[in-house]
Amino acid sequence: MSTSDSLRKPIQQLPTYVANQIAAGEVIERPASVVKELIENSLDADASQLDIDIEQGGLQRIQVRDNGHGIAHHELMLALDRHATSKISDSEDIAHITSFGFRGEALASISSVARVVLTSRTSQAEHGWQVISLPGQIPSDLKPMAHPVGTTIEVSDLFHQTPARRRFLRTASTEFSRIHTIVKCLSLGNFEFGLTLRHHKRLVLSLPTSLDDNTRAQRMRAICGDGFADTAISLSAQATGLKLWGWIGSPHNSRSQADLQYFYVNSRLIRDKRINYAVKQAYQDVLYQGRYPAVILFLTIDPTEIDVNVHPTKAEVRFRQSQLIYNFIRKSLQAALSKGPSSPSLNSSSVPFVNPAASPSTTVSALDEGWDWTPHKPSFINPTFESQPEKIESITQATPPLLADILPQLGFALAQLHGIYILAENQTGLIIIDTHAAHERILYEQLKLDIAKAPLPTQQLLVPITLTLNSEASALVKTHAALFERFGFACEHSEPNTLAVRTIPSLLKTIAIGPLLQDVFSDLQVQAQSSRIEQCFDTFLSSLACRSALHAHHKLSIAEMNQLLRQMETTQRSAQCNHGRPSWKQLTLQEMDKWFLRGR
Ligand code: ADP
Ligand code: MG
Numbered sequence: 001m002s003t004s005d006s007l008r009k010p011i012q013q014l015p016t017y018v019a020n021q022i023a024a025g026e027v028i029e030r031p032a033s034v035v036k037e038l039i040e041n042s043l044d045a046d047a048s049q050l051d052i053d054i055e056q057g058g059l060q061r062i063q064v065r066d067n068g069h070g071i072a073h074h075e076l077m078l079a080l081d082r083h084a085t086s087k088i089s090d091s092e093d094i095a096h097i098t099s100f101g102f103r104g105e106a107l108a109s110i111s112s113v114a115r116v117v118l119t120s121r122t123s124q125a126e127h128g129w130q131v132i133s134l135p136g137q138i139p140s141d142l143k144p145m146a147h148p149v150g151t152t153i154e155v156s157d158l159f160h161q162t163p164a165r166r167r168f169l170r171t172a173s174t175e176f177s178r179i180h181t182i183v184k185c186l187s188l189g190n191f192e193f194g195l196t197l198r199h200h201k202r203l204v205l206s207l208p209t210s211l212d213d214n215t216r217a218q219r220m221r222a223i224c225g226d227g228f229a230d231t232a233i234s235l236s237a238q239a240t241g242l243k244l245w246g247w248i249g250s251p252h253n254s255r256s257q258a259d260l261q262y263f264y265v266n267s268r269l270i271r272d273k274r275i276n277y278a279v280k281q282a283y284q285d286v287l288y289q290g291r292y293p294a295v296i297l298f299l300t301i302d303p304t305e306i307d308v309n310v311h312p313t314k315a316e317v318r319f320r321q322s323q324l325i326y327n328f329i330r331k332s333l334q335a336a337l338s339k340g341p342s343s344p345s346l347n348s349s350s351v352p353f354v355n356p357a358a359s360p361s362t363t364v365s366a367l368d369e370g371w372d373w374t375p376h377k378p379s380f381i382n383p384t385f386e387s388q389p390e391k392i393e394s395i396t397q398a399t400p401p402l403l404a405d406i407l408p409q410l411g412f413a414l415a416q417l418h419g420i421y422i423l424a425e426n427q428t429g430l431i432i433i434d435t436h437a438a439h440e441r442i443l444y445e446q447l448k449l450d451i452a453k454a455p456l457p458t459q460q461l462l463v464p465i466t467l468t469l470n471s472e473a474s475a476l477v478k479t480h481a482a483l484f485e486r487f488g489f490a491c492e493h494s495e496p497n498t499l500a501v502r503t504i505p506s507l508l509k510t511i512a513i514g515p516l517l518q519d520v521f522s523d524l525q526v527q528a529q530s531s532r533i534e535q536c537f538d539t540f541l542s543s544l545a546c547r548s549a550l551h552a553h554h555k556l557s558i559a560e561m562n563q564l565l566r567q568m569e570t571t572q573r574s575a576q577c578n579h580g581r582p583s584w585k586q587l588t589l590q591e592m593d594k595w596f597l598r599g600r
Helices: 003-007 016-027 031-044 073-079 091-096 106-113 172-189 213-224 226-231 273-283 322-339 390-398 435-453 471-479 481-486 513-527 532-548 558-570 589-595
Strands: 049-055 061-066 115-121 128-133 143-145 150-156 194-199 202-207 233-239 242-248 261-265 268-270 295-301 412-417 421-425 429-434 458-468 490-495 498-505 584-588
Touching (some): 031 049, 031 150, 049 172, 172 194, 172 213, 202 213, 213 242, 233 322, 273 322, 322 558, 421 435, 421 558, 429 435, 429 558, 429 589, 435 532, 435 558, 458 490, 471 481, 471 513, 481 490, 498 513
Antiparallel strands (some): 061 150, 128 143, 242 295, 261 268, 429 584
């Protein structure tokens, strides 16, 4: 046995709970992630009341009790299994998800890293049932248990068996404040349930169900604080298949960071840099550079128009018609801003929202205390940073999202110049785009992709083209049959050294096929490969692109220009046209500042 053999470890199937722990790495980062998953499960179970009890910032104990529809006795064990869910049943369902959950992973992940006691009762059952699960162990048998209709999940000793993850956790009070933030975020996105949150049995937050505009505004006030609520502008807009509502901060109440921008898509809190940017654009006439508005926006959209299966904690969604949505958001905000300040319902000083039992210091005012959970950041901070002392973390947290992360590289179109150039604003300054050159490149690359994907359109020749080949070349026809087939040539020997070409790619019908193929055969004889056919295609597609590309004096709308910019960003080699001319130039603010002797 060689050394390398003795070093090789055998492949083996991982035990289920190890696989679950790996999955938990993505979903369960800290106590707040557990709370989020449990609340979402309760909401999916149509609960109207949730009671959340936390001990030691959730490190010791998290309990969520709901009055939802519960879990049937025979499904309790299954609920803890990975990929076991009641929310979808086939791959079709993934296309129109209306629940928070669908991955069937949360309970399996949580129970692989914590002790879980799950007690539940459905309305058909006479009493509840309980199962207890410990990491790496087979869950206990079900025990009958007194319980009202609904579910209680108690999660304790989180990460006791995963010290690596435990090291990333902060103090109990920091972890609790993250839980607090998550709870606020979820209750802002879902008004139809009431909730209590307790830390060490002390009531921290209490919200009644809020089903009408007035009570919704009150919940918003309770969560976001008077500072925001007093001046916020309420917004409501509709377009085909889209509804947007919420509150947007008055320009006078701007912030130095984009840390209070909350977007809910079908009740799910998501982050989306381009929505942030749409907001920024909407405010650009009314806000100073470097200031950010606070906004809370709710978008309702047909679930088939979004893909929620793009992020492990479902913190992002993908829109099928993203440009349309960003434009809709920007325009709705612009319209609301041009209307001026707030609707009267927001300024109501009615019903106190936070339970009077809570001490004044625990009154929730997110704006005042500054939410520490910034949804614009990747949730997993670089481990080397995390293992540094506390100080580093606060630095990381204080860093505002980089503008470069928010703005698309080529920015957004401002205007068209003499029908030739597009002017766009990006993070560094002004961009000038040669419309024709850019469009030509986009078309060309697209044509190449289309050709590579689809079966090529071919054309049968009435009169076959015949080529006389030497015996070596004749032999190559067989060896390279696949090459000819791929490009849409059908050829066969009509006589030993004569080749009859009966089908050719339609795209090359104007090209002299005989000489082309002769050249290909010479290439193949000399170097065993030939890219001549590709080159011919490329030349043809390039001239096709040039002829089809937008020519000067073609008027473009801003939306069309932006579409072109976005296409450029995702197109290879888009910095040059097919003839090698540059397609765009950047003028930086520094350069312009120099012209105008600014800052000297
Ligand atoms: P998912 O939410 O993706 O389906 P989970 O692991 O979070 O996966 O939950 C698994 C299943 O357990 C859910 O599909 C649901 O049927 C059930 N379940 C979990 N929590 C609750 C709850 N609070 N009330 C009712 N059913 C629940
Ligand atoms: Mg779930």
